[in-house]
Amino acid sequence: MDLYKLTASEVVARTKAGELTVEDYARSLLSRIKERDEAVKAWAYLNPDYVIEQAKKLDQVAPEARGPLHGVAVAVKDVIYTKDMPTQFNSPIYENDAPQVDAASIIILRHAGALILGKTTTTEFAATTTGPKTSNAHDPKRTPGGSSSGSGAAVGDLQAPIGLGTQTGGSTIRPGSFNGIYALKPTWNAISREGQKIYSLLFDTLGLYARSVADLELLADVFEIHDDEPANSSFQIQGASFAICKTMAWDHVGDGTAKAMDKAKALLESHGATVQEISLPEHLKDLPAWHATVLNSEGRTAFLPDYRKAKDKLAPFLHAHVENTHGISRAQQVGAWDNIAAARPQVDKLLGQYDAVIVPSVPDEAPTGLESTGSAAFNLIWTALHTPVVNVPGFQGANKMPIGLSLVGPRYHDRKLLSVSKEVGEIFEAEGGWTRKNI
Amino acid sequence: MDLYKLTASEVVARTKAGELTVEDYARSLLSRIKERDEAVKAWAYLNPDYVIEQAKKLDQVAPEARGPLHGVAVAVKDVIYTKDMPTQFNSPIYENDAPQVDAASIIILRHAGALILGKTTTTEFAATTTGPKTSNAHDPKRTPGGSSSGSGAAVGDLQAPIGLGTQTGGSTIRPGSFNGIYALKPTWNAISREGQKIYSLLFDTLGLYARSVADLELLADVFEIHDDEPANSSFQIQGASFAICKTMAWDHVGDGTAKAMDKAKALLESHGATVQEISLPEHLKDLPAWHATVLNSEGRTAFLPDYRKAKDKLAPFLHAHVENTHGISRAQQVGAWDNIAAARPQVDKLLGQYDAVIVPSVPDEAPTGLESTGSAAFNLIWTALHTPVVNVPGFQGANKMPIGLSLVGPRYHDRKLLSVSKEVGEIFEAEGGWTRKNI
Numbered sequence: 028m029d030l031y032k033l034t035a036s037e038v039v040a041r042t043k044a045g046e047l048t049v050e051d052y053a054r055s056l057l058s059r060i061k062e063r064d065e066a067v068k069a070w071a072y073l074n075p076d077y078v079i080e081q082a083k084k085l086d087q088v089a090p091e092a093r094g095p096l097h098g099v100a101v102a103v104k105d106v107i108y109t110k111d112m113p114t115q116f117n118s119p120i121y122e123n124d125a126p127q128v129d130a131a132s133i134i135i136l137r138h139a140g141a142l143i144l145g146k147t148t149t150t151e152f153a154a155t156t157t158g159p160k161t162s163n164a165h166d167p168k169r170t171p172g173g174s175s176s177g178s179g180a181a182v183g184d185l186q187a188p189i190g191l192g193t194q195t196g197g198s199t200i201r202p203g204s205f206n207g208i209y210a211l212k213p214t215w216n217a218i219s220r221e222g223q224k225i226y227s228l229l230f231d232t233l234g235l236y237a238r239s240v241a242d243l244e245l246l247a248d249v250f251e252i253h254d255d256e257p258a259n260s261s262f263q264i265q266g267a268s269f270a271i272c273k274t275m276a277w278d279h280v281g282d283g284t285a286k287a288m289d290k291a292k293a294l295l296e297s298h299g300a301t302v303q304e305i306s307l308p309e310h311l312k313d314l315p316a317w318h319a320t321v322l323n324s325e326g327r328t329a330f331l332p333d334y335r336k337a338k339d340k341l342a343p344f345l346h347a348h349v350e351n352t353h354g355i356s357r358a359q360q361v362g363a364w365d366n367i368a369a370a371r372p373q374v375d376k377l378l379g380q381y382d383a384v385i386v387p388s389v390p391d392e393a394p395t396g397l398e399s400t401g402s403a404a405f406n407l408i409w410t411a412l413h414t415p416v417v418n419v420p421g422f423q424g425a426n427k428m429p430i431g432l433s434l435v436g437p438r439y440h441d442r443k444l445l446s447v448s449k450e451v452g453e454i455f456e457a458e459g460g461w462t463r464k465n466i
Numbered sequence: 467m468d469l470y471k472l473t474a475s476e477v478v479a480r481t482k483a484g485e486l487t488v489e490d491y492a493r494s495l496l497s498r499i500k501e502r503d504e505a506v507k508a509w510a511y512l513n514p515d516y517v518i519e520q521a522k523k524l525d526q527v528a529p530e531a532r533g534p535l536h537g538v539a540v541a542v543k544d545v546i547y548t549k550d551m552p553t554q555f556n557s558p559i560y561e562n563d564a565p566q567v568d569a570a571s572i573i574i575l576r577h578a579g580a581l582i583l584g585k586t587t588t589t590e591f592a593a594t595t596t597g598p599k600t601s602n603a604h605d606p607k608r609t610p611g612g613s614s615s616g617s618g619a620a621v622g623d624l625q626a627p628i629g630l631g632t633q634t635g636g637s638t639i640r641p642g643s644f645n646g647i648y649a650l651k652p653t654w655n656a657i658s659r660e661g662q663k664i665y666s667l668l669f670d671t672l673g674l675y676a677r678s679v680a681d682l683e684l685l686a687d688v689f690e691i692h693d694d695e696p697a698n699s700s701f702q703i704q705g706a707s708f709a710i711c712k713t714m715a716w717d718h719v720g721d722g723t724a725k726a727m728d729k730a731k732a733l734l735e736s737h738g739a740t741v742q743e744i745s746l747p748e749h750l751k752d753l754p755a756w757h758a759t760v761l762n763s764e765g766r767t768a769f770l771p772d773y774r775k776a777k778d779k780l781a782p783f784l785h786a787h788v789e790n791t792h793g794i795s796r797a798q799q800v801g802a803w804d805n806i807a808a809a810r811p812q813v814d815k816l817l818g819q820y821d822a823v824i825v826p827s828v829p830d831e832a833p834t835g836l837e838s839t840g841s842a843a844f845n846l847i848w849t850a851l852h853t854p855v856v857n858v859p860g861f862q863g864a865n866k867m868p869i870g871l872s873l874v875g876p877r878y879h880d881r882k883l884l885s886v887s888k889e890v891g892e893i894f895e896a897e898g899g900w901t902r903k904n905i
Contacts, residue, residue, distance in 0.1 A: 110565075126549075128565035131664075134771035219767050221664045225570075228655055228667060251770060255796045328658050331690060332573035357694045357878035361814070368807030375800070439796035 030055035032466050035099040035188040035242040042098045049098035049142060053082035056100055060186045066167045068160045069181040071105040072112050073145030081142055094140030095249055101136055102178045102187035105146040106153045108222040109133055116224055117151045117159055119340040120333055130222025132191060132233055139249045144187055147177025150400060153193050154226050155342050158397045164206045165428055169393040172202035173400025179206045182236040185465055190236035195226045197406025199234025200433055203418035204388035207429030207463060211235045211243045214438045215413035217252045227325035230410045240449035254439055258446035265299035270384045272305050275312045279404040281391030283424030291385055291432055294454050311370050318411045320363035323348055323355050367411050374412050375437035383434040383447045392424025415441040417448040421455025429461045469494035471905050474538040474627040474681040481537045488537035488581060492521035495539055499625045505606045507599045508620040510544040511551050512584030520581055533579030534688055540575055541626035543617050544585040545592045547661040548572055555663055556590045556598055558779045559772055569661025571672055578688045583626055586616025589839060592632050593665050594781050597836045603645045604867055608832040611641035612839025618645045621675040624904055629675035633849055634665045636842025638673025639872055642857035643827035646868030646902060650674045650682045653877045654852035657689045666764035669849050679888035693878055697885035704738035709823045711744050714751045718843040720830030722863030730824055730871055733893050750809050757850045759802035762787055762794050806850050813851050814876035822873040822886045831863025854880040856887040860894025868900045
């Protein structure tokens with residue numbers, strides 16, 4: 028097996044057993060990247076010599092001093108500060124900008140022994156839906172989704188086992204679905220967002236990519252994401268209780284996701300689970316509008332500095348935030364804050380009645396073209412509600428591109444959700460219809 | 467008049483009229499600082515040569531290209547990134563650390579023509595109540611309050627006309643009261659907190675210090691803090707409607723503030739206003755406990771990187787956050803989030819019935835000793851509620867040290883609150899009993 032195909036958990040096991048050096052592993056990833064970069068273009072910054080230098084340093088760490096992610100390579104979205112690499116936000120304002128500071132997530136990852144590979148592409152400030160140069164891991168003519176385009180594509184294309192993304196609307200889950208990988212948007216503020224460009228303080232969340240749930244659990248350990256009750260390690264689909272929720276965004280659904288939802292229900296039932304169809308309460312039908320109001324209003328605050336600095340280099344979409352072209356009043360802003368806040372405990376209660384609730388991750392498989400990163404319609408409500416979300420791959424669309432579904436649970440039930448996602452993922456990946464061709 | 471005594475508005479007017487060079491002004495401030503630094507010790511970093519260099523550059527800017535804060539000197543709390551100066555958080559972990567990046571607030575201030583003077587002292591990460599080396603502007607044996615100790619003392623001591631602070635509990639308003647100056651904690655997220663150390667995402671707020679309300683209004687313009695309705699520029703105390711609210715924290719009150727509250731009521735009434743005594747609803751009595759729960763829980767996330775990096779160099783108080791020694795469950799954390807969120811619109815509605823509601827800023831005048839920065843008991847509820855708060859000076863305690871009172875209003879009524887504070891401040895400063903001796 029080529030080393031670049033290893034999951035993070037496998038890398039940890041092999042380096043621990045003395046069967047793998049970080050340098051050999053890094054060289055394998057770098058040659059995979061070299062081979063595939065022309066097609067995928069996932070990287071905003073990558074310095075192979077520096078990667079090898081860091082890998083060699085990790086190999087010199089005494090076995091007893093090694094961290095729980097020793098040698099695990101991480102692709103970092105280029106809206107997250109790394110003290111040894113530029114951070115440019117895909118914005119001409121910050122071209123070649125390189126603040127000497129690590130984001131909170133990077134400090135924690137480095138301390139755990141991770142190898143920071145490089146910076147991955149993003150839409151401008153992780154805020155627009157205009158795609159960067161990056162292609163989908165499974166079809167160069169299709170978008171990888173966004174805004175965490177590069178991290179989603181890199182992990183999907185076996186260029187890194189772990190990727191960091193962010194999500195304010197659907198920026199982690201959408202690329203997860205489009206590239207056929209697992210994605211975790213944890214409970215809001217479960218991981219520090221320090222050192223990550225602000226768009227909306229209330230919505231921005233660090234997101235994680237991997238090709239297995241075990242890898243996401245490894246990361247959750249390192250970031251100390253714990254539920255009040257430890258997750259049931261012997262959770263079984265047989266006898267489990269799920270719900271399917273089409274949500275108020277169902278108008279956006281395409282054929283691919285509609286079929287995946289049906290198939291998911293049938294598969295879980297065939298494995299002995301009960302699957303009930305539920306709706307969100309009618310009075311929450313404006314959640315997407317509230318999300319938009321908050322996004323525009325908080326974006327007004329967040330992009331004022333960049334607007335002042337270099338308005339002409341800022342996307343018109345972000346001008347509109349700062350200039351408040353939608354004419355959102357402070358009363359509307361505060362009302363949206365309060366309405367969403369009131370919804371959170373109500374939705375938690377509903378979600379808590381099931382082992383997990385299954386909702387769409389995307390309208391359909393990744394669309395063709397790199398100009399637009401697709402729709403976040405199915406993600407933004409969960410971002411606003413602060414709930415954990417796991418994208419589980421396994422289905423496919425009309426063009427055999429991957430489609431994932433989202434499992435959601437109440438706030439701070441991330442570990443339970445991961446443990447359920449692990450069993451669900453085994454079924455979806457085995458019987459959902461899509462199979463990863465590049466491994 | 468010595469130039470260092472000028473307010474920001476006066477500096478703007480004089481530089482605009484060609485009557486003042488930024489260099490002359492800066493030299494006056496630097497000599498004031500030189501004279502007073504041994505007593506006050508407000509600065510964590512200050513490089514006089516660099517200040518003069520920056521001042522000279524500002525003098526070279528063509529009149530038509532000058533910003534609305536041209537030449538206004540700003541003291542910056544050392545938890546806010548400045549690309550040309552170290553940012554050290556009063557933490558040995560970050561000693562001599564100097565990330566090459568400006569916080570959002572600094573970008574906006576520089577673009578408006580401000581002169582960034584230097585970095586002011588803070589308690590460790592703006593999180594503990596252990597005082598830095600700094601003394602109160604009006605008595606070297608007394609605390610300036612915290613955590614924005616240096617900015618509060620510097621503005622109180624005429625070493626800078628404007629200071630930046632932050633507030634998560636009472637870190638802006640308390641030093642404002644103790645040092646006899648105006649302080650504005652704006653509505654949460656009205657100013658971007660990007661580039662300012664995170665403690666609690668839901669509570670952290672950038673705070674502003676000045677020696678006049680006009681200066682705070684000047685800053686509010688630059689930061690584009692606007693209400694839905696423009697503030698009534700002809701607001702008068704005669705016929706105005708105020709409330710006095712002792713809050714559930716009244717047990718903490720000392721003689722100085724109790725007398726100031728009575729005197730405030732009498733003064734406003736004597737000028738023709740009605741002043742009603744109100745209470746917060748009984749079901750909000752646990753607001754201080756909810757604030758503490760959120761602080762501990764969000765601190766658990768915020769300080770994990772520093773804890774991992776150098777536990778031995780982190781205050782025990784912050785260890786306790788990360789180790790969750792108070793045993794706060796996720797259910798309690800989420801419950802506190804939701805309870806506070808539900809309280810916000812209720813309290814807004816109550817506050818909106820008056821031109822302003824007057825509440826204590828502090829239990830009493832600044833206590834003696836530099837070890838502890840005092841109590842935030844009267845501030846933390848307003849921080850949690852996201853309302854704007856203005857500290858208005860004018861009263862004094864048993865030892866003739868300044869005592870201010872807080873004016874609060876509903877979220878995003880910052881400009882109305884400032885316009886009311888201006889008129890209230892004229893009365894409190896003229897008739898409250900305390901007079902600034904250093905001007």
